[in-house]
Amino acid sequence: xxxxxxxxxxxxxxxxxxxxxxxxxxxxxxxxxxxxxxxxxxxxxxxxxxxxxxxxxxxxxxxxxxxxxxxxxxxxxxxxxxxxxxxxxxxxxxxxxxxxxxxxxxxxxxxxxxxxxxxxxxxxxxxxxxxxxxxxxxxxxxxxxxxxxxxxxxxxxxxxxxxxxxxxxxxxxxxxxxxxxxxxxxxxxxxxxxxxxxxxxxxxxxxxxxxxxxxxxxxxxxxxxxxxxxxxxxxxxxxxxxxxxxxxxxxxxxxxxxxxxxxxxxxxxxxxxxxxxxxxxxxxxxxxxxxxxxxxxxxxxxxxxxxxxxxxxxxxx
Amino acid sequence: xxxxxxxxxxxxxxxxxxxxxxxxxxxxxxxxxxxxxxxxxxxxxxxxxxxxxxxxxxxxxxxxxxxxxxxxxxxxxxxxxxxxxxxxxxxxxxxxxxxxxxxxxxxxxxxxxxxxxxxxxxxxxxxxxxxxxxxxxxxxxxxxxxxxxxxxxxxxxxxxxxxxxxxxxxxxxxxxxxxxxxxxxxxxxxxxxxxxxxxxxxxxxxxxxxxxxxxxxxxxxxxxxxxxxxxxxxxxxxxxxxxxxxxxxxxxxxxxxxxxxxxxxxxxxxxxxxxxxxxxxxxxxxxxxxxxxxxxxxxxxxxxxxxxxxxxxxxxxxxx
Amino acid sequence: xxxxxxxxxxxxxxxxxxxxxxxxxxxxxxxxxxxxxxxxxxxxxxxxxxxxxxxxxxxxxxxxxxxxxxxxxxxxxxxxxxxxxxxxxxxxxxxxxxxxxxxxxxxxxxxxxxxxxxxxxxxxxxxxxxxxxxxxxxxxxxxxxxxxxxxxxxxxxxxxxxxxxxxxxxxxxxxxxxxxxxxxxxxxxxxxxxxxxxxxxxxxxxxxxxxxxxxxxxxxxxxxxxxxxxxxxxxxxxxxxxxxxxxxxxxxxxxxxxxxxxxxxxxxxxxxxxxxxxxxxxxxxxxxxxxxxxxxxxxxxxxxxxxxxxxxxxxxxxxxxxxxxxxxxxxxxxxxxxxx
Numbered sequence: 001x002x003x004x005x006x007x008x009x010x011x012x013x014x015x016x017x018x019x020x021x022x023x024x025x026x027x028x029x030x031x032x033x034x035x036x037x038x039x040x041x042x043x044x045x046x047x048x049x050x051x052x053x054x055x056x057x058x059x060x061x062x063x064x065x066x067x068x069x070x071x072x073x074x075x076x077x078x079x080x081x082x083x084x085x086x087x088x089x090x091x092x093x094x095x096x097x098x099x100x101x102x103x104x105x106x107x108x109x110x111x112x113x114x115x116x117x118x119x120x121x122x123x124x125x126x127x128x129x130x131x132x133x134x135x136x137x138x139x140x141x142x143x144x145x146x147x148x149x150x151x152x153x154x155x156x157x158x159x160x161x162x163x164x165x166x167x168x169x170x171x172x173x174x175x176x177x178x179x180x181x182x183x184x185x186x187x188x189x190x191x192x193x194x195x196x197x198x199x200x201x202x203x204x205x206x207x208x209x210x211x212x213x214x215x216x217x218x219x220x221x222x223x224x225x226x227x228x229x230x231x232x233x234x235x236x237x238x239x240x241x242x243x244x245x246x247x248x249x250x251x252x253x254x255x256x257x258x259x260x261x262x263x264x265x266x267x268x269x270x271x272x273x274x275x276x277x278x279x280x281x282x283x284x285x286x287x288x289x290x291x292x293x294x295x296x297x298x299x300x301x302x303x304x305x306x307x308x309x310x311x312x313x314x315x316x317x
Numbered sequence: 318x319x320x321x322x323x324x325x326x327x328x329x330x331x332x333x334x335x336x337x338x339x340x341x342x343x344x345x346x347x348x349x350x351x352x353x354x355x356x357x358x359x360x361x362x363x364x365x366x367x368x369x370x371x372x373x374x375x376x377x378x379x380x381x382x383x384x385x386x387x388x389x390x391x392x393x394x395x396x397x398x399x400x401x402x403x404x405x406x407x408x409x410x411x412x413x414x415x416x417x418x419x420x421x422x423x424x425x426x427x428x429x430x431x432x433x434x435x436x437x438x439x440x441x442x443x444x445x446x447x448x449x450x451x452x453x454x455x456x457x458x459x460x461x462x463x464x465x466x467x468x469x470x471x472x473x474x475x476x477x478x479x480x481x482x483x484x485x486x487x488x489x490x491x492x493x494x495x496x497x498x499x500x501x502x503x504x505x506x507x508x509x510x511x512x513x514x515x516x517x518x519x520x521x522x523x524x525x526x527x528x529x530x531x532x533x534x535x536x537x538x539x540x541x542x543x544x545x546x547x548x549x550x551x552x553x554x555x556x557x558x559x560x561x562x563x564x565x566x567x568x569x570x571x572x573x574x575x576x577x578x579x580x581x582x583x584x585x586x587x588x589x590x591x592x593x594x595x596x597x598x599x600x601x602x603x604x605x606x607x608x609x610x611x612x613x614x615x616x617x618x619x620x621x622x623x624x625x626x627x628x629x630x631x632x633x634x635x636x637x
Numbered sequence: 638x639x640x641x642x643x644x645x646x647x648x649x650x651x652x653x654x655x656x657x658x659x660x661x662x663x664x665x666x667x668x669x670x671x672x673x674x675x676x677x678x679x680x681x682x683x684x685x686x687x688x689x690x691x692x693x694x695x696x697x698x699x700x701x702x703x704x705x706x707x708x709x710x711x712x713x714x715x716x717x718x719x720x721x722x723x724x725x726x727x728x729x730x731x732x733x734x735x736x737x738x739x740x741x742x743x744x745x746x747x748x749x750x751x752x753x754x755x756x757x758x759x760x761x762x763x764x765x766x767x768x769x770x771x772x773x774x775x776x777x778x779x780x781x782x783x784x785x786x787x788x789x790x791x792x793x794x795x796x797x798x799x800x801x802x803x804x805x806x807x808x809x810x811x812x813x814x815x816x817x818x819x820x821x822x823x824x825x826x827x828x829x830x831x832x833x834x835x836x837x838x839x840x841x842x843x844x845x846x847x848x849x850x851x852x853x854x855x856x857x858x859x860x861x862x863x864x865x866x867x868x869x870x871x872x873x874x875x876x877x878x879x880x881x882x883x884x885x886x887x888x889x890x891x892x893x894x895x896x897x898x899x900x901x902x903x904x905x906x907x908x909x910x911x912x913x914x915x916x917x918x919x920x921x922x923x924x925x926x927x928x929x930x931x932x933x934x935x936x937x938x939x940x941x942x943x944x945x946x947x948x949x950x951x952x953x954x955x956x957x958x959x960x961x962x963x964x965x966x967x968x969x970x971x972x973x974x975x976x977x
């Protein structure tokens with residue numbers, strides 16, 4: 001059994017309008033997605049802005065009210081607030097954010113920031129708590145005098161590591177990482193990614209790794225989902241997605257990544273234009289009349305794609 | 318947009334109803350009644366009781382309330398116990414005084430605050446900026462009544478440049494030019510001090526607005542287009558900096574219309590604020606209730622007005 | 638290829654210092670670059686490298702009260718360094734157009750799109766209102782806006798991020814400037830939109846024969862769009878050359894390290910390369926010697942030059958300091974070789 005099982009998750013926001021301000025429509029931020037996160041693995045969630053990837057992440061941490069569907073953890077549906085509270089869900093599931101400066105309280109010292117989740121879930125004496133915070137700073141490779149400093153005194157990469165230390169404080173089983181390195185420079189990004197991998201190996205943590213950066217996801221995740229318009233267009237292993245993409249949207253996304261090898265420049269451009277042309281021509285085939293992503297069809301044990309039925313035949317032949 | 322305005326006005330009805338009930342109950346709960354103040358020697362208890370009966374003060378509160386609301390809808394706010402005349406007429410008269418005073422002080426406020434805020438923001442850190450900022454901080458720290466009293470003593474009593482009370486001298490007949498000038502003459506000092514004392518918040522909003530907007534990306538874009546500095550300031554920086562002031566304008570206007578209790582009391586200016594105080598002390602319920610209701614209505618109107626102004630000046634805010 | 642008439646911009650020994658407290662600190666320190674007609678020159682570097690400061694120095698957008706610019710920026714026999722504001726206003730927008738990173742912030746929220754594009758034309762052309770309106774619609778369709786008439790009347794918040802960036806580009810190219818500076822033009826955008834915007838920039842460059850300075854931190858963007866590239870570190874250019882040369886034969890230790898820290902290509906579960914230490918802040922910048930030396934402490938001090946200069950390692954391929962000759966990655970096989 002997977003650690004987290006998301007089933008038919010929907011998060012809709014009402015749109016109000018008209019004279020009586022009645023709900024006239026809904027924004028389908030997340031519109032029916034299923035996936036599992038296994039213990040100790042990193043699951044990638046890729047999408048462009050507005051795809052619903054961050055909303056999904058927040059729902060899994062319990063920060064976003066769910067319209068329908070279930071998120072099962074240890075046999076219980078944690079979409080209900082009472083269940084989360086009862087089983088101390090957030091002791092096991094924590095989050096790190098993209099903007100490390102705004103997600104850390106500027107008026108609190110690092111010690112208090114990291115200790116906050118401990119205080120919420122554990123009853124430690126002052127000494128034990130300080131010891132634990134020291135230990136956490138150690139894990140993320142920060143000097144112990146960081147305890148008494150404030151968030152603005154650190155660089156972006158260091159702050160992101162403090163964010164990780166805070167998320168680690170309660171020995172979580174899963175960390176939802178929402179664009180954790182998008183705001184960082186290349187060399188700092190490498191540092192944070194390496195370090196996330198290292199603590200994963202050491203503590204057998206799972207990540208839900210949310211990113212728009214296909215290069216970073218490729219490096220971090222063995223399994224992933226491509227999200228578009230609140231639904232999954234394709235899920236599969238790294239191999240499935242990067243080497244055998246089937247959905248036109250996935251192909252388009254992949255072709256848009258600039259390559260660092262200038263040799264292939266013209267070839268890439270040619271390829272990208274070709275994919276773009278096909279995307280324009282065939283887009284309607286891959287989406288319903290309302291623009292909804294079609295249902296996923298299994299094409300191998302690991303690989304499912306939101307393909308129209310006609311294309312499916314082609315794949316099986 | 319009209320739909321929203323209409324809806325907002327409709328929403329005001331239940332709000333006003335609630336307010337009226339609340340005000341009515343509070344007024345009834347206060348000790349004493351209007352007649353206890355007018356008790357004169359030689360009046361017997363029986364005469365008082367008869368008067369109470371006559372004014373309907375012995376009826377259950379909901380009947381009193383119903384008749385009050387009924388009359389109010391016909392524009393009849395009842396009779397003032399103290400002035401022995403219709404409340405509508407009384408408030409109407411005072412409202413005119415307050416309106417002109419409010420208008421004058423608003424004009425003075427913006428005439429002083431906008432250039433001051435703009436100069437302070439545009440020349441941030443200069444001597445002019447420090448002079449303006451220091452002055453506005455001092456003004457912010459001075460309690461209004463102290464400021465009013467000092468102005469009154471200095472300009473009114475000491476220098477005798479301005480009259481020390483009232484809205485017009487009795488020597489002029491309404492309609493004459495002298496009468497109009499005399500009314501303005503009576504307003505100048507209170508309007509000036511009321512305008513000046515309200516400048517600090519506007520100055521500070523504008524100053525920070527100008528400083529913030531000067532560093533905005535769109536100002537950099539304008540500079541990269543080769544737009545001259547003067548135009549950049551007027552077209553890009555100033556317009557955006559005036560937004561928070563526009564947002565506050567609706568409330569500013571209506572709050573001034575409500576009259577300033579302290580200002581009018583200090584200057585013995587016969588406006589709404591002064592009326593409010595005097596009717597409170599003399600337990601003139603019909604007047605007090607009508608005024609509180611009016612103030613409530615003005616606040617709601619102010620919010621609506623602010624929203625409408627905002628939707629006109631800021632395209633990002635659309636009320637549909 | 639180096640015909641003198643093709644030379645658009647010649648920046649020589651540029652220093653741009655910011656006032657911090659009582660002293661000026663050089664965010665751009667002795668930078669020389671040239672921009673030619675019909676080329677895209679990429680300036681690549683991490684935050685704090687001075688790449689954006691270089692761009693804003695060229696177009697003169699600094700607050701001169703707190704900035705000190707020295708050196709030469711030669712354009713059309715005119716030195717832009719120290720040029721008075723009135724003259725500079727005639728060049729900004731007309732001869733140099735600039736595209737900014739955050740397209741929402743770069744547009745005035747209270748002005749209609751058409752008006753914002755038109756503003757450039759007002760100050761640099763003799764067009765009347767009608768001609769300007771026509772030109773605005775022309776520009777909107779040139780940058781690929783589907784409904785120019787409607788868009789001209791709309792406000793920035795009514796458009797998507799990609800559309801806004803097209804508007805910002807339309808503003809920059811309104812007067813067909815020979816020089817366009819694009820400061821991280823695609824950083825705030827999704828990858829698919831990024832590809833479209835980069836294509837658009839290339840189309841514009843081909844059509845107008847402009848020279849484009851593309852400021853970016855994205856090595857992929859450089860490899861796919863630029864002709865030449867200058868790599869900046871701590872206020873200086875450490876390597877420059879054609880994109881082919883620099884990406885195929887990266888030579889300066891910083892360029893090599895940067896390329897190595899990218900999670901890319903056929904990456905597996907290996908650790909990414911991490912550059913030791915941090916980018917120095919403006920105040921803590923060491924002003925002498927090779928600035929990258931503290932980040933590669935295993936390279937002996939003797940490998941660095943005392944006063945680093947540019948070395949031509951191949952025709953038109955320049956590298957700063959001599960440390961590139963002895964540089965190796967400590968976790969490489971090379972390390973073993975060197976140890977022998």
